[in-house]
Amino acid sequence: MPIDELRQLALEACLACGSSPAMARALVDATLSAARFGRPELGFPHFVDYLASLREGRINGDAKPRFNHVLPALIQADADGGIAQLGFDLIYDDFTKRVKTFGISVFTQKNSYTAGELGYYIRRLAQDGLISIAVANGPPLMAAAEGGERVYCTNPLAFGAPMPAPLPPLVIDQATSATAFVTLAEAAKAQSPIAHGIAIDETGAITTDPVKAMLGALLPFGGYKGANIALVVEMLSAGLSGAAWSLDAGHFLSGEHPVNAGMTVIALFPAAVDPDFQARATAQLERLRTKGVRIPGDRAMSACTAETDSLEVDAAVLETIRRLCLQ
Numbered sequence: 001m002p003i004d005e006l007r008q009l010a011l012e013a014c015l016a017c018g019s020s021p022a023m024a025r026a027l028v029d030a031t032l033s034a035a036r037f038g039r040p041e042l043g044f045p046h047f048v049d050y051l052a053s054l055r056e057g058r059i060n061g062d063a064k065p066r067f068n069h070v071l072p073a074l075i076q077a078d079a080d081g082g083i084a085q086l087g088f089d090l091i092y093d094d095f096t097k098r099v100k101t102f103g104i105s106v107f108t109q110k111n112s113y114t115a116g117e118l119g120y121y122i123r124r125l126a127q128d129g130l131i132s133i134a135v136a137n138g139p140p141l142m143a144a145a146e147g148g149e150r151v152y153c154t155n156p157l158a159f160g161a162p163m164p165a166p167l168p169p170l171v172i173d174q175a176t177s178a179t180a181f182v183t184l185a186e187a188a189k190a191q192s193p194i195a196h197g198i199a200i201d202e203t204g205a206i207t208t209d210p211v212k213a214m215l216g217a218l219l220p221f222g223g224y225k226g227a228n229i230a231l232v233v234e235m236l237s238a239g240l241s242g243a244a245w246s247l248d249a250g251h252f253l254s255g256e257h258p259v260n261a262g263m264t265v266i267a268l269f270p271a272a273v274d275p276d277f278q279a280r281a282t283a284q285l286e287r288l289r290t291k292g293v294r295i296p297g298d299r300a301m302s303a304c305t306a307e308t309d310s311l312e313v314d315a316a317v318l319e320t321i322r323r324l325c326l327q
Contacts, residue, residue: 001318002310007032010047013325017054018061026085033124034117035311039173041182042117044317049253050083050113051324057256059083059113067091073098073105076241079112081258084136087112088121088265096128099267108264110243114138114153114252115263119173122160125267126169129278132267134158135233138259139249142177143217144227147204150217153246153261154181155233162270163285164278170285172296176230177218188214238262 007028014024027050035043053059063082067090070076075095077087087109088095098105115121115136125132135157140150154175161170175181178198187194187210199213200206207213220226238245243262250259270277285295 001313003032003036004309006311006313009321009325010044013051013321014054016325016327017051019054019059020062022090023061023063023082023086026089027083029089030085030116030120032311033120035313036308037123037168038117038119038171039180041180041186044313044321046116046182048317048320048324050116051321053113053252055324055327058250058252058258060258065090065109073102075105075107077107077109079109081111081260082113084109084112084115084261084263085120092124095265095267096125096130099125099130100269100272103272104266104268106264106266108237108241108262110238110241110262111258111260112243112263113259114261115156117173118156118158119160119171121263121265122158122173123169123171125265126160126162126171129162129269129271130267131161131270132159132265134160134263134265135237136261136263137234137237137243137246137249138261139251140246141181141218142230143200143204143219144230145224146200146206146219148200148217149204151247152176152220152227152230152234153249154218155230155237155246157229157233161281162278163282167282168297170281170295170297176220176226176233178221178226179218181218184210184213184218236264240264 010028011024014027031043031047054061060081063080065080065087066078068076079087095107118134118136121134122132137155138153141154142152143149144151154177156175158173163169193208194210196208199218201212201216220230241262244260249261250257252259
């Protein structure tokens with residue numbers, strides 16, 4: 001489907017479901033970014049979750065984010081029950097100016113819906129020449145270990161670094177859970193078995209049945225080390241911002257109350273320290289490739305450089321979006 005046509009349809013769907021024009025633009029930009037350059041499952045398939053949550057009250061469609069410049073290089077935001085992307089968009093120019101003034105700046109936000117694809121935030125900063133790390137939390141979906149109960153969300157962590165044009169930025173975006181929740185949900189829908197050791201059932205036992213796993217919990221990657229990283233993410237996202245801890249957050253697929261998720265973005269200005277950073281980083285990545293290292297984002301490079309004007313969208317997802325435009 002042509003991107004311009006898809007963008008217009010998505011904007012109309014947001015407005016029909018109760019979002020403000022500014023929120024619609026922020027959400028659609030992030031969705032297209034995920035679909036084109038990031039994680040497609042967090043593009044239009046997840047966009048439908050946003051639309052449903054707008055209609056059912058989990059997202060405040062008329063949200064007006066508020067900002068508190070706590071310190072010159074520290075900005076705290078309250079998303080007012082809206083989407084995380086809107087607060088980030090509204091403060092973006094101010095935030096990046098502070099990064100380039102002080103060399104580093106922190107943006108931390110509470111009271112939002114789940115952050116969506118974290119790659120969107122750090123990819124955008126990398127395109128402006130900045131290194132960044134982003135973390136986010138949400139409702140509990142993951143146990144810390146086999147036999148435990150849900151205590152964390154998938155608590156994703158993303159890293160981005162700029163590369164010289166026309167190369168896309170280096171983007172690493174991954175959950176601290178052994179697999180993403182959307183991947184588990186897709187497996188349950190298709191009734192396809194999942195790998196051993198990535199989820200537990202309601203009794204706390206390891207399961208390869210995705211339906212039982214949906215009733216149980218995801219597990220962290222790397223055992224206790226992944227759980228430790230999830231705790232770090234929890235402290236930086238919910239702890240620093242003042243958002244709900246994952247144990248206290250509202251669910252993003254049910255209920256009528258905002259999720260109150262947290263997100264923190266830390267950005268640095270590498271050119272202030274080393275004007276040749278991008279060239280050096282590019283050369284190092286190429287060295288690693290020659291030694292068999294898989295560099296995250298390589299699969300998206302062709303799409304990024306080809307400047308495609310169309311996207312493939314699942315027919316069922318597209319039909320749902322069209323239907324919501326008419327309700």
